Amino acid sequence: xxxxxxxxxxxxxxxxxxxxxxxxxxxxxxxxxxxxxxxxxxxxxxxxxxxxxxxxxxxxxxxxxxxxxxxxxxxxxxxxxxxxxxxxxxxxxxxxxxxxxxxxxxxxxxxxxxxxxxxxxxxxxxxxxxxxxxxxxxxxxxxxxxxxxxxxxxxxxxxxxxxxxxxxxxxxxxxxxxxxxxxxxxxxxxxxxxxxxxxxxxxxxxxxxxxxxxxxxxxxxxxxxxxxxxxxxxxxxxxxxxxxxxxxxxxxxxxxxxxxxxxxxxxxxxxxxxxxxxxxxxxxxxxxxxxxxxxxxxxxxxxxxxxxxxxxxxxxxxxxxxxxxxxxxxxxxxxxxxxxxxxxxxx
Amino acid sequence: xxxxxxxxxxxxxxxxxxxxxxxxxxxxxxxxxxxxxxxxxxxxxxxxxxxxxxxxxxxxxxxxxxxxxxxxxxxxxxxxxxxxxxxxxxxxxxxxxxxxxxxxxxxxxxxxxxxxxxxxxxxxxx
Numbered sequence: 001x002x003x004x005x006x007x008x009x010x011x012x013x014x015x016x017x018x019x020x021x022x023x024x025x026x027x028x029x030x031x032x033x034x035x036x037x038x039x040x041x042x043x044x045x046x047x048x049x050x051x052x053x054x055x056x057x058x059x060x061x062x063x064x065x066x067x068x069x070x071x072x073x074x075x076x077x078x079x080x081x082x083x084x085x086x087x088x089x090x091x092x093x094x095x096x097x098x099x100x101x102x103x104x105x106x107x108x109x110x111x112x113x114x115x116x117x118x119x120x121x122x123x124x125x126x127x128x129x130x131x132x133x134x135x136x137x138x139x140x141x142x143x144x145x146x147x148x149x150x151x152x153x154x155x156x157x158x159x160x161x162x163x164x165x166x167x168x169x170x171x172x173x174x175x176x177x178x179x180x181x182x183x184x185x186x187x188x189x190x191x192x193x194x195x196x197x198x199x200x201x202x203x204x205x206x207x208x209x210x211x212x213x214x215x216x217x218x219x220x221x222x223x224x225x226x227x228x229x230x231x232x233x234x235x236x237x238x239x240x241x242x243x244x245x246x247x248x249x250x251x252x253x254x255x256x257x258x259x260x261x262x263x264x265x266x267x268x269x270x271x272x273x274x275x276x277x278x279x280x281x282x283x284x285x286x287x288x289x290x291x292x293x294x295x296x297x298x299x300x301x302x303x304x305x306x307x308x309x310x311x312x313x314x315x316x317x318x319x320x321x322x323x324x325x326x327x328x329x330x331x332x333x334x335x336x337x338x339x340x341x342x343x344x345x346x347x
Numbered sequence: 348x349x350x351x352x353x354x355x356x357x358x359x360x361x362x363x364x365x366x367x368x369x370x371x372x373x374x375x376x377x378x379x380x381x382x383x384x385x386x387x388x389x390x391x392x393x394x395x396x397x398x399x400x401x402x403x404x405x406x407x408x409x410x411x412x413x414x415x416x417x418x419x420x421x422x423x424x425x426x427x428x429x430x431x432x433x434x435x436x437x438x439x440x441x442x443x444x445x446x447x448x449x450x451x452x453x454x455x456x457x458x459x460x461x462x463x464x465x466x467x468x469x470x471x472x473x
Contacts, residue, residue, distance in 0.1 A: 038462075039391065040388050040391050040458045040460075041391045042390075042391070042453070042456055045453070046453070047451045047453065047458065049449065049470070051469065051470075136433075201469045201470050202470075203470040203471070203472075206471075206472045206473050207472070208470045208472050210469075210470075220469045220470075221466075221467070221468040221469055222468065222469060222470050222471070222472055223467075223468040223470070223471045223472070224471075224472055224473055225471060225472065225473025226473075227473070230439050230440065230441050231436060231439050231440045231441075231450070232440045232441050232443065232448060232450065234468075234471065234473075237468055238472075246470075246472045247472065248472045248473045250473065281473060283472055283473070
């Protein structure tokens with residue numbers, strides 16, 4: 001071997017350490033995931049909290065908040081300029097033009113109303129406005145007036161197409177209060193997807209949307225409030241690995257007591273009175289936000305046994321909490337009980 | 348036969364691996380130190396942010412606005428002490444101490460939350 005070649009052979013092979021160094025530089029930042037971006041806002045009369053993972057988290061959270069506000073301004077019957085207000089004003093007259101988002105939500109509401117045999121009913125406005133659970137002081141309406149209003153509540157009076165809807169009878173009205181917060185979660189998760197965030201969790205009131213897998217590889221834990229406890233007491237938590245939506249309906253959320261009778265805000269469209277649910281709260285996990293919200297109301301009204309096929313149709317699952325402290329899971333979900341005052345009913 | 352590593356290569360690789368191990372150990376230690384912080388927000392903007400240590404002395408934060416509220420903190424906990432809101436639901440949240448705990452006064456648009464390295468839960472439904 002010539003002297004020059006020998007020298008070359010003995011030279012340290014620099015590419016090996018250089019490669020390792022490059023690898024190290026690339027891997028170290030991901031060893032400890034960057035802190036997620038967190039934001040609190042107010043929408044639909046509720047708190048909206050976001051935890052967004054990924055470099056575009058801040059922008060995505062801002063855009064997601066404005067998507068939720070836009071949703072409120074499209075679907076709230078309490079906002080005079082909303083699409084739903086326009087639809088209600090034109091009841092019995094003509095069809096109202098709708099954005100694709102509002103039309104799609106109404107379509108989902110109509111489907112779920114039919115699937116639940118009216119346990120969830122988007123045409124509940126004549127009754128919900130009469131009961132007006134936001135008023136102060138609160139009184140139960142007279143029976144005659146409830147009977148009068150019942151004549152205007154039926155999903156049969158609602159016709160929806162891709163870009164318009166029509167209420168067939170004057171006096172009918174749409175109230176999407178039992179779908180709105182879930183629909184806002186849908187809109188937020190859509191923004192996360194468009195913005196390419198890594199993962200995120202949003203809550204609007206008690207409705208939750210989960211997107212993607214958490215960067216540290218752990219599952220999401222969604223705590224379920226204790227209906228009988230303080231506002232920060234929980235029953236336990238649902239474990240979710242990725243994309244899902246959770247909503248809860250219960251008689252403890254909004255109610256009043258008059259002459260010793262408790263009137264809860266979840267109305268039964270068949271009787272016109274607050275639904276006499278067997279459970280005090282129902283938490284639903286589903287693959288859509290509006291769907292989870294509407295299902296939680298429907299399942300509260302129907303009770304566990306009558307909810308089984310409905311939940312199955314929507315690929316959803318639910319947790320029913322009873323006044324005696326029993327918790328019943330219907331469908332496939334993972335719940336960990338942490339509250340000693342409760343017990344999980346075995347199937 | 349050619350050697351895969353020269354002596355110089357081996358030394359450099361060893362140094363890099365040791366450095367990598369050191370970084371991993373330190374970052375893991377940082378992730379489990381269990382420090383908690385309290386965040387008080389008004390209209391979604393942070394107005395107070397402080398370490399919620401176990402030896403924190405009692406303090407009150409007066410938050411003005413149309414509906415004034417008072418938030419108190421002491422010994423690893425933070426809570427709504429008083430509020431001039433109509434329903435006082437915020438006071439019913441009680442003391443918050445675990446990472447992820449949040450209480451809100453909706454009429455005053457004030458929220459109080461505990462933040463830490465690892466949240467006990469990611470969100471609350473109900």
